[in-house]
Amino acid sequence: MCGAWGFPVHRHINRSATEALPEPLRGWLMCEVEWLSAHATDADKRKHTVEREAPRHYLDGDAPALACLDSLGDAPWFGRAAEACGEDTLWEYGVLPWQIGWSYAQLVQAFDSLDRPAVLRHATDLGHYVADAHVPLHTTLNYNGQLTGQDGIHSVWETRLPALYGGGYDLVVSDVQYIHNVHEWAWQALAHSHTLVPAVLEEERRASLEHGEGLVREERGGVVQLQQDQQWCAAYHEGMNGMVESQWRAAIQGVSSLWFSAWIDAGQPDLTEVFEPTRAPWWRRGLQRLRFGKQIQRPPVP
Ligand SMILES: [Zn+2]
Numbered sequence: 001m002c003g004a005w006g007f008p009v010h011r012h013i014n015r016s017a018t019e020a021l022p023e024p025l026r027g028w029l030m031c032e033v034e035w036l037s038a039h040a041t042d043a044d045k046r047k048h049t050v051e052r053e054a055p056r057h058y059l060d061g062d063a064p065a066l067a068c069l070d071s072l073g074d075a076p077w078f079g080r081a082a083e084a085c086g087e088d089t090l091w092e093y094g095v096l097p098w099q100i101g102w103s104y105a106q107l108v109q110a111f112d113s114l115d116r117p118a119v120l121r122h123a124t125d126l127g128h129y130v131a132d133a134h135v136p137l138h139t140t141l142n143y144n145g146q147l148t149g150q151d152g153i154h155s156v157w158e159t160r161l162p163a164l165y166g167g168g169y170d171l172v173v174s175d176v177q178y179i180h181n182v183h184e185w186a187w188q189a190l191a192h193s194h195t196l197v198p199a200v201l202e203e204e205r206r207a208s209l210e211h212g213e214g215l216v217r218e219e220r221g222g223v224v225q226l227q228q229d230q231q232w233c234a235a236y237h238e239g240m241n242g243m244v245e246s247q248w249r250a251a252i253q254g255v256s257s258l259w260f261s262a263w264i265d266a267g268q269p270d271l272t273e274v275f276e277p278t279r280a281p282w283w284r285r286g287l288q289r290l291r292f293g294k295q296i297q298r299p300p301v302p
Contacts, residue, residue, distance in 0.1 A: 005131055006159030009166070009248065010040040014127040017255035020173040025263050028275040029123070036124050043128040052091055057132045059094035060141040061194050066093050075187035096138065099129050100186035104262055111266035116274045126262075127255040133186065134251040136243075139194040142201070150204050156228055157200060161237050161244050164230065169245040176256045178264055189254060196243060203239030211235050 005013070015037040018029045029036065047054045060066065068085040069076055078098045082090055103126040110118035137143045137154050145153035179185050208214070214232025217224055228236070237244070263269070 005135060005248075005251075006155075006162060007041045007044075009158065009162050010044075010128055010131055011037045012166075012171070013131045013248070013251050013255055014040040014124060016171060016173065016252045017127055017259060020176050020252060020256040021260055022176060025260060025271075028271040029259070031275045032120055035120055036127070039120075039124045040128055040131075043125050055091050055094045055096075056099040056129065057094070057096060058138040058143065059096045059190055060143070061139050061190065062197075063093045063141045065089055074191070075184045077183070093141075096129060096133055097183075097186040097190050100126065100133060100189075100258075101183050103129055104182045104258060107259070107262040108265045111263050111269055111271075114269060114271065114274050119271075119274075123259055123262075126258060130186075130189070130254045130258060131251045133189045134193055134247045134254070136193045136196040136200050136247070139190050140197050142197075145201060145204065148201060150201060152226075152228075153200065153204050156204075156233070156236065157240075157244065160228060160233060161240070162248070164233055165237055165244070166248070169248065171245070171249050171252060173249060173253045173256060175253060176260055179257050179261045182258065182261065185254075185258075189250075193247070196247070199240070199243065203236055206239055207232055207236040 015033055018026065018033045018036055020026075021029060043053065043057070047057070066085060066089070068089075069081055072080055072084060075097070076084075078090070078095070081098075103122055107119065107122040107126055110122050132138050135158055137157060142148060143154060145151055211232045214229045215226045216229045218227045219225075
């Protein structure tokens with residue numbers, strides 16, 4: 001199984017999510033934006049050493065073995081899903097939507113305990129899993145086009161297209177929001193990504209019909225690989241019609257909103273001492289406490 005978004009995209013998503021946060025959380029986490037960005041890919045790196053890490057990054061939602069989920073509604077809880085399908089089956093075909101909830105709960109706990117290393121660890125991992133949930137090929141058994149003779153499509157979509165065209169994308173996010181139901185939100189994000197799978201595959205076929213396979217040999221890090229040439233990529237990217245850009249931006253918006261929501265759910269703790277111990281003299285800390293006295297109200301659950 002390929003990684004998710006290429007490493008630079010994961011790093012960019014965590015960095016941009018930090019920058020998009022509302023104050024005061026933004027100010028605190030910006031103290032560690034380099035760390036949050038640099039470690040955005042740790043979860044992928046763990047796949048080879050940590051048992052059961054890999055299935056946390058995907059959900060093969062269309063696998064026949066997961067038809068057992070169909071009768072459980074749109075956002076089944078893990079316990080009910082495990083009853084219906086067997087826990088081993090879930091770990092075989094992926095647990096990504098539940099993993100987002102698990103990482104979220106860990107982040108709430110970390111904020112609540114004012115535990116700086118845990119906040120950073122769970123925030124960066126949550127950012128990774130949420131980003132993966134926005135990659136359509138992380139929601140299908142045909143994750144690399146291997147079932148339809150389109151092998152290699154995974155890295156074209158998530159690494160090659162962002163590398164070639166990401167510089168021109170509008171990825172500024174300003175609508176960070178409190179998320180009432182993280183469990184449902186995660187399932188909706190995956191469901192939306194899954195609706196994009198047919199276009200991801202059909203446009204590959206169209207680009208190949210029009211431009212041939214478009215393969216060129218390229219050397220990367222001393223290894224010669226076959227890559228799609230730029231003309232082919234331009235045709236495919238045009239066929240994607242902004243999909244990579246909008247999924248990328250949605251991932252940033254999602255990560256930032258979940259970090260913000262976790263802090264709200266933890267009771268909006270003052271993290272001045274946790275993140276800026278030397279930069280906050282006693283009088284400023286007092287002022288901040290006064291200012292935070294008027295805290296953002298947690299919106300009522302509808
Ligand atoms: Zn991943």
